[in-house]
Amino acid sequence: MISKKTKYGLKALIYLARQYEQGPILIADLARDENIPKKFLEAILLALKNSGILQSRKGKGGGYYLGRSPRQITMGQAIRVMEGPLAPVPCVSESAYAKCTECGNENTCGIRLVMKDVRDAIAQILDNTTLADVLERIDHAEQSEKNVIDFCI
Amino acid sequence: MISKKTKYGLKALIYLARQYEQGPILIADLARDENIPKKFLEAILLALKNSGILQSRKGKGGGYYLGRSPRQITMGQAIRVMEGPLAPVPCVSESAYAKCTECGNENTCGIRLVMKDVRDAIAQILDNTTLADVLERIDHAEQSEKNVIDFCI
DNA sequence: TTAAAATCTATCAAATCTGTAGACTAACCA
DNA sequence: TGGTTAGTCTACAGATTTGATAGATTTTAA
Numbered sequence: 172m173i174s175k176k177t178k179y180g181l182k183a184l185i186y187l188a189r190q191y192e193q194g195p196i197l198i199a200d201l202a203r204d205e206n207i208p209k210k211f212l213e214a215i216l217l218a219l220k221n222s223g224i225l226q227s228r229k230g231k232g233g234g235y236y237l238g239r240s241p242r243q244i245t246m247g248q249a250i251r252v253m254e255g256p257l258a259p260v261p262c263v264s265e266s267a268y269a270k271c272t273e274c275g276n277e278n279t280c281g282i283r284l285v286m287k288d289v290r291d292a293i294a295q296i297l298d299n300t301t302l303a304d305v306l307e308r309i310d311h312a313e314q315s316e317k318n319v320i321d322f323c324i
Numbered sequence: 325m326i327s328k329k330t331k332y333g334l335k336a337l338i339y340l341a342r343q344y345e346q347g348p349i350l351i352a353d354l355a356r357d358e359n360i361p362k363k364f365l366e367a368i369l370l371a372l373k374n375s376g377i378l379q380s381r382k383g384k385g386g387g388y389y390l391g392r393s394p395r396q397i398t399m400g401q402a403i404r405v406m407e408g409p410l411a412p413v414p415c416v417s418e419s420a421y422a423k424c425t426e427c428g429n430e431n432t433c434g435i436r437l438v439m440k441d442v443r444d445a446i447a448q449i450l451d452n453t454t455l456a457d458v459l460e461r462i463d464h465a466e467q468s469e470k471n472v473i474d475f476c477i
Numbered sequence: 478t479t480a481a482a483a484t485c486t487a488t489c490a491a492a493t494c495t496g497t498a499g500a501c502t503a504a505c506c507a
Numbered sequence: 508t509g510g511t512t513a514g515t516c517t518a519c520a521g522a523t524t525t526g527a528t529a530g531a532t533t534t535t536a537a
Contacts, residue, residue, distance in 0.1 A: 173412045173439075175526065178426060181435050198483075206426060211527055217484070230535025231481045246438055259326045273331060273359060279465040281458040282334050285399055285449070286326075292445040296438070305434040312432040327494065351514075364496055370515070383504025384512045 177253040179207045180215045184249055185309075187225070188241040188302040195227070195234030215253065222252040241306065247297035257297060258290040265294070330406040332360045333368045337402055338462075340378070341394040341455040348380070348387030368406065375405040394459065400450035410450060411443040418447070 182205045187196055198216060202209040216235050219225040226238045237244065247257060251266055258264035262271045263286050274280050335358045340349055351369060355362040369388050372378040379391045390397065400410060404419055411417035415424045416439050427433050 172408065172414065174524090175426070178413070178424075178435060182426075185434050195482095197481095208527060210529080213483080214527095220483095227483065228535080229481090229483045229533075230537095232536060233482050233534085235483085255325065260331070261325070271331075273328070273335075276469075278469050279462055281338050281462040282331060284461045284465065285453055285458060288449050289446055292449060293442055296441050296445060300438055305438060308437045309432055309434040312437065316429075316431050329494075348513095361496060363498080366514075367496095373514095380514060381504080382502075382512085382514045383506095385505070386503090386513050388514085 173250070173254055176211070176215055177250060179205070179212060180219060180253045181246070181249060182207065183212065183216060183235075184219070184224070184237075184244065184302055185305060187235065187237050188244070188306055191237055191241055195232065195236050197234045201235070218252055219249070222248075224249060224252065237302075241302035244302045245298050246300045246302075246305070247294060249302075250297060257293045259286045263287040263290045265290075326403070326407055329364070329368055330403060332358070332365060333372060333406045334399070334402060335360065336365065336369060336388075337372070337377070337390075337397070337455055338458055340388060340390050341397070341459055344390055344394055348385065348389050350387045354388070371405055372402070375401075377402060377405065390455075394455035397455045398451050399453045399455075399458070400447060402455075403450060410446045412439045416440040416443045418443075 183201055186201055186205055190196060198209060198213055201207070201216075202212045216225060216227070220227055220235070220238075224238055224244055225235050227233065227235045251257065256264040256267045258267075260271055260283060261267065261269035262274060262277055262280075262283055270277070271280075271283070274283065277283060336354055339354055339358055343349060351362060351366055354360070354369075355365045369378060369380070373380050373388070373391075377391055377397055378388050380386065380388045404410065409417040409420045411420075413424055413436060414420065414422035415427060415430055415433075415436055423430070424433075424436070427436065430436060
């Protein structure tokens with residue numbers, strides 16, 4: 172299960188993607204609109220900035236904005252910043268490999284063999300889904316729902 | 325990342341699968357052979373028993389053993405017992421659905437749309453990989469490694 | 478130079494994870 | 508029947524992570 176931190180971060184990114192190239196957005200506005208504790212959100216946005224996904228400007232007229240186009244930011248990149256590696260076990264992580272302390276022979280570990288497949292399946296999806304893709308899917312879902320409502324009327 | 329508890333549990337299941345139909349296995353032997361803290365392992369095996377995956381017998385000659393054939397126990401079943409639902413967010417879980425507190429409209433939530441795909445990909449693998457499959461993959465990997473060594477000699 | 482807004486530091490409560498200790502119960506065997 | 512074996516139950520405790528708050532500081536625009 173992903174943490175609240177990750178959910179908040181993803182919500183913030185989707186929010187900022189929706190307003191891409193419309194100037195800096197205030198943390199306060201984002202926190203209010205998405206129901207995220209402001210101080211908590213500050214730390215999350217800072218982490219996303221330090222990873223290069225976001226940029227910011229201080230002082231009056233300042234705020235946060237995407238560091239590059241929504242087409243060039245993937246869910247995988249964002250989730251790794253907030254949640255850590257996608258891999259279920261460190262010994263199959265591509266971005267942050269580490270030896271499992273309890274494992275003997277890595278080549279013949281049954282858990283590892285299975286978890287490698289799981290990691291690849293997760294990464295296949297998250298590293299190929301951009302913020303732009305997510306916006307499209309949301310629009311599509313909203314359209315579908317609207318049609319259902321129209322149909323009911 | 326999966327917890328140590330889950331890793332210990334999976335190791336124990338693989339260990340027990342390897343000795344299927346050879347009578348009850350002692351917690352103490354399992355703990356020693358797999359380097360798992362005994363008292364911690366006790367709690368894990370008990371949970372696996374309560375879920376029906378394992379069975380046990382008390383007293384002399386007692387111990388733990390698989391409740392059904394390794395062909396009929398999947399990694400998904402086992403992991404859900406120790407780690408909880410496979411889904412990254414509760415609102416896409418098949419085994420333990422729950423509404424996300426922070427989500428407004430579930431039908432148009434972008435995070436949900438993506439995480440549904442992730443859950444399905446994970447479940448596709450883990451619910452179709454049995455303990456017998458894992459044993460086979462281990463054997464295969466050990467054979468491959470042996471060949472490499474022979475080749476080097 | 479003043480106000481706005483991000484940034485940094487520190488702290489904290491609650492939950493979860495990992496592991497331990499000891500009493501209790503069931504089963505076997507002599 | 509009594510002793511030994513081995514799983515079961517209850518409780519706890521330290522470490523780490525999570526979620527959140529408070530206040531001081533720095534940067535920038537007007």
